[in-house]
Each structure stands twice: as C-alpha cells, then as structure tokens.
Amino acid sequence: MKTIRQLREERGWTQLELANRLGVTPSTIYNWERGRFEPRASQLRQLAQAFAVKMDDIELVPEEPGKARGGSLGQRGNASRARAAAYEH
Numbered sequence: 533m534k535t536i537r538q539l540r541e542e543r544g545w546t547q548l549e550l551a552n553r554l555g556v557t558p559s560t561i562y563n564w565e566r567g568r569f570e571p572r573a574s575q576l577r578q579l580a581q582a583f584a585v586k587m588d589d590i591e592l593v594p595e596e597p598g599k600a601r602g603g604s605l606g607q608r609g610n611a612s613r614a615r616a617a618a619y620e621h
Contacts, residue, residue, distance in 0.1 A: 533591040537565040539583045554578050567595035 534542075540550050540561075547561040554561075554575065563569045570592050571579060580587045 533589055534585075535565065535591050535593050536561070536571075536579060537593075539579075539585065539590065540565075543583070550582065553582050565593070567593040 536550075540547070545553075547558045547565075551558045551561050555578075556575070560569070564571055576587050576590065579590055583590070
C-alpha cells in the first residue's frame with residue numbers, strides 16, 4: 533500500500549496537477565496527504581483510476597499528532613456537528 537503523496541510523487545505530478553485531474557482544489561489534495569480529511573468513496577475511486585491502482589492499495593494516513601481533526605467525515609462532518617450542537621441549545 534502507498535499513500536496518495538507517494539503515488540503522486542512516483543508519477544511526477546504536483547498537487548495542482550492531481551487536483552486538476554480529479555476536479556478538486558490543491559488544498560484538498562494537501563489535506564488528504566496530511567490526513568486532515570479523507571477522500572469520499574467517489575473521490576477514492578477517482579484516485580484509484582488516476583493512479584491505475586485498486587482502491588484498497590491507497591493508504592490513508594492518520595493526521596499528524598497534536599493536530600485537531602474533524603473526524604473521518606471531513607468538512608461535511610464538522611458542519612453536521614455544528615448543526616447538531618445548534619439544536620441542543
């Protein structure tokens with residue numbers, strides 16, 4: 533298994549080039565590579581196709597220690613928690 537960064541660098545692609553291939557922003561690629569967010573299933577399929585590997589061959593990295601994480605749901609998970617918190621008050 534290899535990380536998104538390893539697969540990208542093996543192909544000589546920049547974060548911008550990979551982002552353009554997938555229709556996401558370079559900051560999305562950056563966040564995936566650092567474990568801040570995880571790609572959705574549809575995005576993971578696109579990554580696998582772009583890299584010509586199986587989805588199971590892509591290793592998702594944990595976030596660096598000491599960094600706050602919004603959970604594996606990514607940005608949408610944060611919004612859901614915010615809405616839930618608003619209903620509690």
